Amino acid sequence: MKNGPARRQVFRLSRERRVADIMAAARDVFREKGYEDAPMSDIAERANVVEGSIYRYFENKRDLLVKVIEDWYEAMLADYDQQLSGIRGTRNRLRFMIWRHLMTIHEEPALCDLMFQFLRTGRDYSHTTVYELNKQYTRRTLDIIKEGIAAGELRNDVTLRLVRDMIYGCIEHHTWAYLRGEGQFDPDTTADSIVDLVLSGLQIRRTAQGLDLADRLEKAVERLESLAGKPAF
Amino acid sequence: MKNGPARRQVFRLSRERRVADIMAAARDVFREKGYEDAPMSDIAERANVVEGSIYRYFENKRDLLVKVIEDWYEAMLADYDQQLSGIRGTRNRLRFMIWRHLMTIHEEPALCDLMFQFLRTGRDYSHTTVYELNKQYTRRTLDIIKEGIAAGELRNDVTLRLVRDMIYGCIEHHTWAYLRGEGQFDPDTTADSIVDLVLSGLQIRRTAQGLDLADRLEKAVERLESLAGKPAF
DNA sequence: CGAAATGATGAATTGTGTTCATTAAGAGGT
């Protein structure tokens, strides 16, 4: 018989269940407090385990964060392909990608923050699953651009990497500004504006159309000249 | 007479000198190790003071970081106006702003990293001097755009804030990608490409020019019609 | 039902930022 401090009852769950519990708790706490201000003790408490137990399932705090973000990101991207496959036209497809990204940030600002601030900046980021997912995700956008180029709708003399930087950089910069209280955040209008800006920059210059018009009119003038029997100008 | 542990000799310097020493040491250590991996003890050692002394001049570690970045950023922006004032033309001025930003990141990647990761993301960022400096800095770029609009060179139906997000978002996204080993980093070529992309998107659509051309040609046709005494088409 | 294996615990450890009572250096007056 012991009289030491009451030891809490030990619950044994399946590994999967414990991992799920801890990750759910961690996601909530991280969402509320951010990364640095979220003590492991809070996460442990919410997951109904003791601090030390977390280390049985996760290497360290950062690993826990990575897994949480990974889990969320993966689930989120799961149905992108399907949604995208139902949309036709370069402009519409591009708009969807941009709009979806904006919506995601709008829906989960805290998790996006964590991802941008603590995952992207880590030394090991390029070895993360999130990095791969993200790469795969932006590649889809570039594929849309490529298709537009192949169809002759878009300029073919641009660096695709820079187009990607422009689109996603713009979205993220815009969001940061919003998150610190600058302006409004309207995914629909913003998506329209971005597509407009980007496509206007990418579309084959209207000069071609203008020249085309001039060509045709020049021919018309020739016809008129022959009709009138004398030079027009 | 004491036999306790030898107390290091106390050097008394002017307040300014001490602050400068500590900030120089902090900048170096932060540059080398980043923020989180830079212990105060390292900074103290390099500044030839003891850890506790730093807190006589700076509230805490974060405050020290803020002051260091502030100092650097301020010095860097000091001569922007002067350099910019010697450049004419919307395209050239815009290109200079973009190129300068790229160069800065190229020259001080570590400090830029610190700024993006630890200053921008802090709750208090919008009350920082760096925030004000940055605002003032990006405003110059927008002024260039505004001048272009006023001169009739650029579209007037764009959200300036979005243009700013596009330019700086692009630069920073591009840089992040570079810093984690993706592609090359050539400020000159990149600046050209960005200006090209942005301006092509901002320039008044050639359609207008085309319509203008059509208008003038239509009048020419009318003249020819009256000249020929019968309809051309 | 007993013993081995495994999971969970929480007290202890470690590492780091921060505080503060103590001490030394310099300034100013006599």
Added chain:
DNA sequence: ACCTCTTAATGAACACAATTCATCATTTCG
């Protein structure tokens, strides 16, 4: 030159959070 008085600098102690690990509880299996 000597004696305060003020203030800068010190470094030991503190606080707090991540991480470890010896111990104990629970389950599994023979």
